[in-house]
Amino acid sequence: MWHKVPMQKHHHSPLRISLASLATLLLLIALLMPGIARADDETQPPAEIPTSDAWGLIWQDRTQELVSLLEESEALRKDLPATARKLDADISGAQREYQRLFALFQASRSLPSELVAINGHLLALERGLQKSLSPLQTIHEGLEAKFGELESAEKELVAQLPRDRSDLAAELTTYLNNLSQGKRKLASLRSRLSGVIEPGKVLLGRIATTRRQIETMLPDLWRRHYLEPSSNLFDVGTWNGLQMSVETFIQNAPLRLATEMPTTPKVWIGCALRFLFIFVPVLIFGRMLARRETLRQALPDNRWKRLTNRSMVWIGIGLALHFASWNSGEVFRAIVVPANIFLIWGQLTLAWELRALHRPGSPRRSPFQPLFAPVLASLLLLFLNPPLVLLGPVWSLVLLIALWHSRKRQRHGTIPPLEANMVLIEPFMLWLSLLVTLFGWGRLAILLYMAYLAIAVSLQLGLALMRLLDDASARLPREGASAILGGVILGIAAPLVLLLVAGALVLWVIAYPGGSYILRHAIEFNFKVGEVSFDGLRILFILTAFYVTRSLVAVGSTFLVRLPQRMHRFDRSMVQPMQTAFTYLLWALFGLYVLNALGVSLTNLAVIAGGLSVGIGFGLQTIVNNFISGLILIFGRTLQEGDIIDLGGTMGTVRKVSIRATTVETFDNAVIFVPNADLVSNRLTNWTRNSLTIRRDVAVGVAYGSDVELVTRLLLEVAKAHKRVLHHPGPVVLFDNFGPSSLDFILRVWVDDIAVGVSTASDLRVEIDRVFRENNVEISFPQLDLHVRSAEGLQPLTPGATTPTAPSASGEA
Incomplete structure (x- = not known):
């Protein structure tokens, strides 16, 4: 049949060689056969080549393959008119x-709303036309490949043949004729297929x-x-064309609905099946979760x-409605609108249930x-997109009703601060939206109010999820492999929560007509600062990488802190240097x-490093000195925590x-911040560098x-009786000196x-x-002894004594 590709048919043989190599081999055989036939009569006749010979099998295989190609080409030529008529009908309809x-x-x-619908129909038309053209394009490509192969084989074979071909073997002559005939048929088919396909390809180019x-x-x-304003509602001239605008809107409504909703039962059934494909698993999963007794009792x-x-x-x-609205590249906005309504309502209720x-x-x-x-x-x-002269009054009426209800609404005293403030x-926001509407920006006023509620609900959802993460973190074990795994999950979950909140905002954006185009334009929008370019998607990736890096640093630091508990031979003093190296890496x-994301090359980094070297030589010398000294202290392990x-x-x-x-904490509970350069360059006494033991001297007279x-x-x-005094080395008593007293x-x-050490010395003195x-x-x-031999003016110590004696006194200093 026409839709089969004949050139893909192959006959298996013991050996696989190209047509050009086979042609050369056959030429040699053909040249040798006449010489053998003219040999002397007395010589023995040459033995016939056995039919089981490999070369004979190859020859038969290639000959049969060429014959099959001719037969299939003839069948394709006969089927081509009917195929061309069908394709012409498809192309005419598409045209x-x-x-x-x-x-x-x-x-x-x-x-823009109409252009979106037109673009969707053009996409569906393009895919349908490509589907119609695809079989013939595949056949055409196969014919091109086979024709090139036959042409190459014929050129190589003809180049090796002599001009006089009268002595060629009959098999080779037949093969050459079949080769030429197959080439002519393939060329004819290729030309006719090109003529059939070309109008479709031209139409595809126009559609694209x-x-x-x-x-x-x-x-x-x-x-x-x-963003562009129309005439404000205070202008009397704005209302003059109201009747005409309404009539035009009513006339165009059926055409819009025909392009924005399914129109045939087949398409409706497809939408229903796609809806059930998503909704039924979600419903079953929700019912299974609802029956979890532990969760029902915990909340x-x-x-x-x-x-x-x-x-x-x-x-x-x-x-499910969003999934159902997609139909072969075409989006039915009449289904997308209720899908957005259900999503926004579900997001609003979900955020509050998690928050409460x-x-x-x-x-x-x-x-x-x-x-x-x-x-x-x-x-x-x-979605309806009425004219602005009609949209403005209707939206203003909605805002006035909302203002009236807000005044009657009762305030609940137990709602969280975020919700209360919003x-x-x-x-x-209602008054602001109303004023913007009255001055002609009706659609912008709608966006302002929706953006206000979108931000409020997204913040509510983000706070609720972060609270759940905090609760999960508090319930995680503090030790073991599960603690490390939980830390990794929580570290990755934090940026995922931010992405989820951003995704919640995206749902609100795509709910606007044209929201997906605005979002894509915002993401692809870039601006340059010098040679560095920024765009929304690149900034999002950088922020995500930042949170992932921060989470990995936290998880890695926690793992290193707990490592000595699992590996008893691991030196605890290595934790801090490894944490520092891991963090900086x-x-x-x-x-x-x-x-790299900003497009900064390593060459620019070399230039920046050269400029920094000059700055380091002048203004940053102290900072770099402290930095290098810190690395020396950390990795040289001159100082360690404790x-x-x-x-x-x-x-x-x-x-x-x-x-x-x-950071050094004194025994008086004061904190001293010592620059690392001072510790490296000045004399430093480390009492615990070797061990915690210390020698104390207690002087006794x-x-x-x-x-x-x-x-x-x-x-x-x-000394030996005290529990804090070591026995190895044991205490020693030294007779130090003969003092004055x-x-x-x-x-x-x-x-x-x-x-x-100080308290032990005190205990020893007491004991x-x-x-x-x-x-x-x-x-x-x-002690000081004072001897007085004589002094004038001293009275006798005893009454009646005539001869004074020399008293003695002693004092204590």
Whole structure:
């Protein structure tokens, strides 16, 4: 038949060689056969080539393939007229439809709604025509390939043959004739197919050109559709053409409905099947969730039941209607409008149900439900697209009714602050929309009010989802692999919530007529700052990468903190350097991604680095010095968190070693921020670099005449009895000196922890005093004896004494 591609038929043979190689082989055989026939009679006749020989099989296979090609070409030639007539009929119908649509396009060049419908019909027409042309185009491409192969084989074979072909073998002569005949038939078929297909290809080109024109015009037309003012309603002349505008609107309504809704039972059945394909699984899934007893009991006031039986049902209907509205590239806006209504209503109820989960006693109805009535009216007005002189009064009436209801509406005292503030703003938005409408911007006024409610509901949904993430984070285990997995999921979920909120706003945008074109234009719109270009999609990717990077940093840092608990041989002091390296690595990769996304080349980075080197040499020297010193401290592990250091006589504990400065907490609970360069360049005492043990000396002085051996023994006993004093190395008593008024001893001990070094020395002194008292060992103190031999003016101490004596006095210092 005509729709079969004959050149795709192949006969399998033991060997596969090209026609050109076979032709060369046959030529050699043909040249040798006459010489063999003229051999002497006395020589033995040549043996016949066995039929099972491989070359004979190849020859038979190729000959049969060529014969089959000729037969199929002849069959295709006979079927071609009927096929051409059918294709001509399809092309003629498509041509008439295209002329009608092109005329509508010319008449509606300033009406974006009509152009959208025309563009959808052109797309459907283009796909239908491509479907009709596809079989013949496939055959034509196969003929082109086979014709090229035959032509190449014939050229190579003829080039090898002698001019005198009288001595050629009969098989080769037959093959050459068949080859020439097949080539002529393929050329004829190719030419006739080209003539049949060419009108369709020309029509496809015209359709594509018209669609490109419409796609180019639509963004600007939609912008003017919403932003350009018409005559304001205070102008009397505006009302003069009201009757004519209404009549024109009524006359065009059937034509618009014919292009924006299904018109045949077959299309209606297809829409219904697509609707059920989406809605039935959503309904079943919602019923399954509604029966989960654990969730029903965990949520108060039957919130879970309303969440699954109402909100999910509305959203499911909206999604199913959206899916049903698509028909082979054509979109039925008469189905899209109710789909948007159900989606917006479902989103509004879902956001409030999620928001009220953690607020017992909240009202069952969303505070934003009364605001939905003006949105419903605005969606219908934008779909019907009446003339502005009619749209303005109708929308003004809707706003006045909404203002009247807002005054009568009761305020509920238990709604959250966001909802309360947005409800308070509603009258202002209604008045603003009314004023904009009265001055001629009716469609813009509708967009303002819808944008207000869209932002309110999206913020409500975002806050509710973030609260759910917080609750999930609080319930996650703090240890184990599940904790790490949960942290990864929560880290990724945060940017996904933002994307979901952005998606919720997109639903409102595409609800506007032309919203998808406006959204695409906004995403593709770019502006340049020097050589760097920005557009909406690129900025969205950068923001998403930022949140993902931040989440990965948080998850990785948490994993490294918990790593010593799982790997006991892992040095805890390595956590901080690894966290720092991991954090800077991820942010460096994010920075490179941003530069690549903005189109900044590495050559420009080299130039920037050269400029920074000059800046570093002058103004940034201190900052870079601290930065490099921080890297030395972190990776050289000179200082670690928890080390006790001495900074010029001030002792404290290292709390954090960052890139710029090190945080030190003194024993007086003061925090000192020390630049890293000072720690690297100046002298630094680290008391805990090797271990936490510390040596303490307790000085003791006893009176002259005390038993030195007894003192030594008592001091050692006191030191060994204390629980914080180490036995290895053990305590040592040193006879230090003969003091002015005491025998000086030093008790040298090693304490197991520097944090208790001072308290341990104090305990030892208290215990030494007690033990010395029990053993009558006197702890000396400085004394001064004063002897007075004579002094004038002193009275006798005893009455009647004639000879004064030399008194003595002793004092204590």
